[in-house]
Amino acid sequence: xxxxxxxxxxxxxxxxxxxxxxxxxxxxxxxxxxxxxxxxxxxxxxxxxxxxxxxxxxxxxxxxxxxxxxxxxxxxxxxxxxxxxxxxxxxxxxxxxxxxxxxxxxxxxxxxxxxxxxxxxxxxxxxxxxxxxxxxxxxxxxxxxxxxxxxxxxxxxxxxxxxxxxxxxxxxxxxxxxxxxxxxxxxxxxxxxxxxxxxxxxxxxxxxxxxxxxxxxxxxxxxxxxxxxxxxxxxxxxxxxxxxx
Amino acid sequence: xxxxxxxxxxxxxxxxxxxxxxxxxxxxxxxxxxxxxxxxxxxxxxxxxxxxxxxxxxxxxxxxxxxxxxxxxxxxxx
Numbered sequence: 001x002x003x004x005x006x007x008x009x010x011x012x013x014x015x016x017x018x019x020x021x022x023x024x025x026x027x028x029x030x031x032x033x034x035x036x037x038x039x040x041x042x043x044x045x046x047x048x049x050x051x052x053x054x055x056x057x058x059x060x061x062x063x064x065x066x067x068x069x070x071x072x073x074x075x076x077x078x079x080x081x082x083x084x085x086x087x088x089x090x091x092x093x094x095x096x097x098x099x100x101x102x103x104x105x106x107x108x109x110x111x112x113x114x115x116x117x118x119x120x121x122x123x124x125x126x127x128x129x130x131x132x133x134x135x136x137x138x139x140x141x142x143x144x145x146x147x148x149x150x151x152x153x154x155x156x157x158x159x160x161x162x163x164x165x166x167x168x169x170x171x172x173x174x175x176x177x178x179x180x181x182x183x184x185x186x187x188x189x190x191x192x193x194x195x196x197x198x199x200x201x202x203x204x205x206x207x208x209x210x211x212x213x214x215x216x217x218x219x220x221x222x223x224x225x226x227x228x229x230x231x232x233x234x235x236x237x238x239x240x241x242x243x244x245x
Numbered sequence: 246x247x248x249x250x251x252x253x254x255x256x257x258x259x260x261x262x263x264x265x266x267x268x269x270x271x272x273x274x275x276x277x278x279x280x281x282x283x284x285x286x287x288x289x290x291x292x293x294x295x296x297x298x299x300x301x302x303x304x305x306x307x308x309x310x311x312x313x314x315x316x317x318x319x320x321x322x323x
Binding site: 124128169170172173 | 281287
């Protein structure tokens with residue numbers, strides 16, 4: 001089950017905690033993995049650790065030309081991307097009434113526009129091959145909202161609508177498009193929270209713990225697999241029960 | 246058949262997986278050759294790539310048959 005031998009996967013944001021876990025899991029199942037990130041040293045370190053079947057693709061997703069080049073390079077170097085995991089994301093939190101244009105634009109650019117552009121580069125070759133898996137990492141707050149994150153929530157909700165539309169357009173080509181929506185995950189993003197904030201969050205999670213990166217990676221693996229070939233346009237929520245949607 | 250017509254025909258045969266004798270000048274991609282709307286977009290993209298021409302959306306909408314495609318490309322390359 002869930003064997004990815006010979007499949008080629010591109011994971012964006014693979015130097016972040018979550019992206020790294022996803023890349024590790026796809027690699028462990030036999031995939032040839034392309035690691036995208038902004039920090040070359042971290043990419044090289046992860047690639048060295050994983051050993052064979054790894055390529056690295058440094059790129060700045062805020063730069064539209066670099067996003068296009070990333071798609072072209074990954075397609076050429078990996079010899080066709082079968083699995084695209086749009087995981088890279090940023091936050092620029094702040095209460096809405098004080099939110100600057102710059103903070104709005106930066107988050108939408110990386111979390112949504114870069115996803116559109118990179119996916120556009122890689123979708124057509126997938127359609128031609130009559131096989132593909134596009135997996136977008138959204139967030140529970142893209143569905144529930146969250147104070148202080150109007151920009152982030154908008155980008156993550158946008159990702160879900162984007163995925164559903166694309167899923168309908170290309171389903172006949174055997175290319176599936178799905179989202180995974182993590183709840184609170186132990187990561188650099190939640191590491192910034194103080195104890196009081198953490199306590200409040202855990203109070204809202206029936207499982208009384210934050211998720212681990214591997215919990216999310218397992219959902220990604222499923223969607224990437226041949227076994228999930230009839231699943232498209234869906235959002236899998238992995239959140240310890242904090243939102244049952 | 247002109248060189249352009251031959252190349253167009255080849256793309257259509259490859260992409261839609263239809264018999265060569267069905268791909269005649271008057272054949273409609275959708276009605277006669279079984280293409281869906283996504284196929285027509287892919288065909289247009291394949292023509293653009295093969296002939297190095299740009300086919301804007303409104304022009305693409307008017308390319309309904311094999312002959313339409315050949316005519317458009319001949320004009321674009323003239």
